[in-house]
Amino acid sequence: MALSADSGANPDPDAGPAEGTELLPCGRTLQEVWDAWDEDRATGDPHYAACPHCTAALHGLRMLDDFVRTARTADEEERRADGRADGARTADAVTGRVMDIVRRELRPGRSLPLGEPDEEAWIVEAAAARAFRSAVDGLRGVRAGSCRIVPQPAEAVVRVRVEVAADLSRGFPELADAVRDRIVTAARDVVGLEVAAVDVAVVDVLVDGGWERAAADLRGLADAEDER
Template identity: 45%
Template sequence: MTTRTHPPGPPPPHDPDDERLPCGRMLSRVWADWEDGATDAHTADCPHCREAVADLDRLETTVRALRDDTAGYDAAPLTRRVMDVVRMELRPGRPLPLGDHDEDLWVMEAAAARTLRAAAERVPGVRAGSCRFAPGPAGGARGPVAVRIEVHAPLSTPDLHVLAGEVRRRVLGAADRLLGLDVTDVDIRITDLVEEPDGAPDGRTEGGPR
């Protein structure tokens, strides 16, 4: 990508679901400027803008690899669909309640999802995908939530039930210790079995099930 040093252009039209980064820039503007190859002193030095660009760069690298794997037919519609879905995943989403019922503490879905995906990926060989939240049985604005997370597991996994149990344990632990999020259920969906690169862990969970 060629980088220009002139100031970025005007931001895209406002989207009510757009995210404002902690630095004040809109996420859509940072992404649009990166795709146009435009930058300024702020985006070059701001850690929040750099992190947003890194997220998009990783996403587009993954999508390009997918497109290369689908040689032989027009993958452009699929590429656009994947980009749209994951862009939505990177948006802040709705607030989720933290702490006790009488506390006014909240975390945005996107931030919680990143934390729980990272926890799932602590199981060797696991790669986490979509992470969604739904109201738990109690319901209500400050009620507990249920989590559904999709993962890719190593093809060499000897027991998928054991692996799913370890992923669930890690996700529940992160929700409790790192977020203070009351989770009633974690639905683990193994969406694919993948070959691991040379030198990667063999897919056994650390220490086995607990």
């Protein structure tokens, strides 16, 4: 999928990235990553296999491509079913959703080290936070929102702060313990991080059918956090 009309490299490698070009922490620009992926050169470059920043960007691009293809097919089918020829409105909707994915997936936050100090293994903060939120959402009557991960001095050790909304089926101490257990287990078994502490903030109590609204509000906060 061509993401830019200008796929040429910077003619002066000593001049630095052009104004407005996003520079990844590894020193490569997002444009370079896009071009390598678009021209099918990424698989032959060992840098992309080892670099956590480029790997995260490539993952986001693949997700973006899959989304665009699916959205285009769905919108075409919807227009045919409704007898509409003008796809401007649905195209705007697709563009908005694409940009949401770009903001979430290509700006993944800091890289967190995994394993022993001499191992070159990393995970981006946004990916780890999504894994933790998913683990918490598996608890009955609980929805996770904002999740912040703070590296500790020891390698592969982090402190986690998570906000949740929950019903009244558990007392708050029991709820906090259940959330901590889910995050610690996901960190160990899924992500590969050791958690030094989990701070749990209960930001809403879900009663009287407030699930859908609270879940949407929390997800909106989490998505906004992933963009930062």
